[in-house]
Amino acid sequence: MKDFIRGSVYVVGDDIDTDQIIPAQYLNLNPAIPEERKMFAQYALSGLPDGGAGLPNGNRPFFQEEAPPFRIILAGKNFGCGSSREHAPIALQVAGVEAVVAEFYARIFYRNCVNGGYLLPFECEERLIDHFRTGDEAEIRVGEEKILNLTSDKNFRLKSLGEVLPILEAGDVFAYAKASGMLPPSQ
Amino acid sequence: MGMTLTEKILAKAAGRKTLSQGETVWVNVDVMMTHDICGPGTIGIFHKKFGKSARVWDPEKIVIIPDHFIFTADQKSRRNVDILRQFVDEQGIRYFYDVGGEKYKGVCHIALPEEGHTRPGEVLFGTDSHSCTAGAFGEFATGIGNTDAGFVFGTGKLWLKVPETMRFEIEGELPPYLMAKDLILRIIGDIGVGGATYRAMEYAGSAMASLNIEERMTLCNMVIEAGGKNGVIAPDEVTREFVRSRTQKPFEEFFSDPDARYHSVRRYRAADLEPAVAKPHSPDNHALARELEDVQLDRAYIGSCTGGKITDFLAAAKIMKGHQVKIDTFVVPATTEIDRRLHTESVDGKSLFNIFTNAGAQLGPPSCAACLGGPSDTFGRLNRALKCISSTSRNFPGRMGSKEAQVFLASPLTVAASAVTGKITDPRAFLN
Numbered sequence: 001m002k003d004f005i006r007g008s009v010y011v012v013g014d015d016i017d018t019d020q021i022i023p024a025q026y027l028n029l030n031p032a033i034p035e036e037r038k039m040f041a042q043y044a045l046s047g048l049p050d051g052g053a054g055l056p057n058g059n060r061p062f063f064q065e066e067a068p069p070f071r072i073i074l075a076g077k078n079f080g081c082g083s084s085r086e087h088a089p090i091a092l093q094v095a096g097v098e099a100v101v102a103e104f105y106a107r108i109f110y111r112n113c114v115n116g117g118y119l120l121p122f123e124c125e126e127r128l129i130d131h132f133r134t135g136d137e138a139e140i141r142v143g144e145e146k147i148l149n150l151t152s153d154k155n156f157r158l159k160s161l162g163e164v165l166p167i168l169e170a171g172d173v174f175a176y177a178k179a180s181g182m183l184p185p186s187q
Numbered sequence: 188m189g190m191t192l193t194e195k196i197l198a199k200a201a202g203r204k205t206l207s208q209g210e211t212v213w214v215n216v217d218v219m220m221t222h223d224i225c226g227p228g229t230i231g232i233f234h235k236k237f238g239k240s241a242r243v244w245d246p247e248k249i250v251i252i253p254d255h256f257i258f259t260a261d262q263k264s265r266r267n268v269d270i271l272r273q274f275v276d277e278q279g280i281r282y283f284y285d286v287g288g289e290k291y292k293g294v295c296h297i298a299l300p301e302e303g304h305t306r307p308g309e310v311l312f313g314t315d316s317h318s319c320t321a322g323a324f325g326e327f328a329t330g331i332g333n334t335d336a337g338f339v340f341g342t343g344k345l346w347l348k349v350p351e352t353m354r355f356e357i358e359g360e361l362p363p364y365l366m367a368k369d370l371i372l373r374i375i376g377d378i379g380v381g382g383a384t385y386r387a388m389e390y391a392g393s394a395m396a397s398l399n400i401e402e403r404m405t406l407c408n409m410v411i412e413a414g415g416k417n418g419v420i421a422p423d424e425v426t427r428e429f430v431r432s433r434t435q436k437p438f439e440e441f442f443s444d445p446d447a448r449y450h451s452v453r454r455y456r457a458a459d460l461e462p463a464v465a466k467p468h469s470p471d472n473h474a475l476a477r478e479l480e481d482v483q484l485d486r487a488y489i490g491s492c493t494g495g496k497i498t499d500f501l502a503a504a505k506i507m508k509g510h511q512v513k514i515d516t517f518v519v520p521a522t523t524e525i526d527r528r529l530h531t532e533s534v535d536g537k538s539l540f541n542i543f544t545n546a547g548a549q550l551g552p553p554s555c556a557a558c559l560g561g562p563s564d565t566f567g568r569l570n571r572a573l574k575c576i577s578s579t580s581r582n583f584p585g586r587m588g589s590k591e592a593q594v595f596l597a598s599p600l601t602v603a604a605s606a607v608t609g610k611i612t613d614p615r616a617f618l619n
Contacts, residue, residue: 027561106414
């Protein structure tokens with residue numbers, strides 16, 4: 001697990017469901033096949049309505065072929081609600097995202113991020129989407145439980161990763177189960 | 188301190204006498220279900236993590252039900268079903284409801300109980316958020332992702348955090364113009380789409396005894412739309428009779444203690460409710476059907492795990508009988524069993540099939556179909572900016588296809604009444 005995550009942020013609103021993160025017509029792609037897994041990047045967050053694509057102004061598609069990727073998603077309440085599709089955190093990961101910061105998450109999306117080891121899902125104490133604009137540069141200091149907005153020069157507290165920290169540190173649920181003796185090391 | 192129904196089931200599955208809310212435990216899994224869109228990814232993770240020649244923990248406890256992208260020309264979707272077939276052969280999976288033959292079922296959450304895979308007291312996981320539907324049978328059931336499912340394939344276990352329980356007590360029988368869908372839309376409207384996040388939702392009260400098993404499934408099906416981890420209803424004679432008619436396997440029943448600890452208790456009187464609609468673009472955007480009667484529609488859709496059961500079609504047929512639909516109306520039975528019953532179940536001596544076709548509705552083959560959009564050739568998919576009233580579960584932007592489309596969620600009674608008039612209509616107009 002990284003100590004620092006630095007890059008530009010992409011800001012979205014409340015209740016972004018997994019259909020907006022990866023629309024259902026792309027679920028014919030099999031994430032277990034490397035060439036198909038890569039293709040999810042270009043469809044990540046393509047289900048957002050134009051007005052909600054990159055707050056506060058909208059109309060900024062998340063994926064752009066030539067542009068450097070956004071590293072951090074900032075979201076409001078209930079990020080990742082709706083379907084259980086693991087294609088959602090996979091799409092964000094292959095598009096270059098390393099962390100999401102939201103007020104809270106839908107349970108299945110959160111589990112998928114943690115158990116699959118795709119992204120660090122942080123929760124924040126304030127409504128941070130009011131303090132960041134899409135394109136701002138930010139740095140997450142994992143150990144200090146802080147996110148810095150380098151563009152506005154403000155910093156904000158993140159909640160502790162709590163009981164999922166050992167899984168994130170191990171890498172995924174399989175590594176965690178081995179480390180904790182629940183799975184034999186040979187598997 | 189007593190325990191809730193959910194806590195007792197999880198305690199048994201964890202091999203414990205008691206456990207506390209918020210505690211993380213490893214539970215033994217009774218049934219692991221997957222389908223055509225999450226199965227291939229799950230199989231990939233299983234092989235990557237446990238090895239190419241690994242065997243699943245129990246080929247009798249994995250149930251594979253292709254149902255999502257079935258009636259499509261899309262080659263990758265067809266390939267995904269081939270991946271399931273290969274895995275079933277390789278592992279000797281006993282319960283596989285393959286496409287294109289006698290065994291094909293359709294929508295997994297309805298196929299599971301029909302085929303006897305839902306039993307009180309058990310733990311069921313599915314790679315689908317609506318796996319919570321099975322809580323209607325007095326069991327713990329919830330949706331998980333591919334990684335978790337791959338882990339279960341190899342070990343038969345999964346870690347879970349014991350949830351707090353929100354209790355919903357509903358008193359009185361539902362009047363004939365209301366369905367379980369109206370009740371759950373009201374509850375989601377009250378608590379919000381994140382209102383039950385990480386928690387169990389337990390339904391109780393005198394209304395439960397009067398609800399048939401399918402209506403109970405609707406209540407549990409949509410707990411995920413409030414963010415709930417699982418929905419659950421204590422088993423009774425209705426549950427037992429259904430389960431025993433579908434499986435010989437023994438099961439154990441659990442009930443909440445009178446002194447169980449709840450996060451909250453909410454009470455509703457059935458007679459106080461009115462036909463409900465969730466407006467675009469969120470299941471908690473609650474309104475009453477009678478408040479929206481100026482909304483002109485392009486399409487009506489009756490189907491899915493939420494609204495494609497025989498109770499749903501009996502309700503819709505009661506309204507549509509002797510009428511013509513004014514807008515394009517799509518009828519999709521959840522399973523092949525329900526599809527057959529459209530020919531044998533009747534209202535006033537006319538089969539449901541005849542009522543729907545005479546009304547001008549289009550009938551499609553059993554599958555998830557347009558509930559989740561899917562490939563562009565999916566039956567009933569909203570391929571452009573249409574306004575649709577639907578008996579399905581979700582109406583976030585783009586859920587049924589185009590993100591320009593608007594989806595209004597309602598009961599099958601309200602959807603049928605709206606199909607006949609072409610605008611959102613309170614079904615009481617047809618039930619006097």
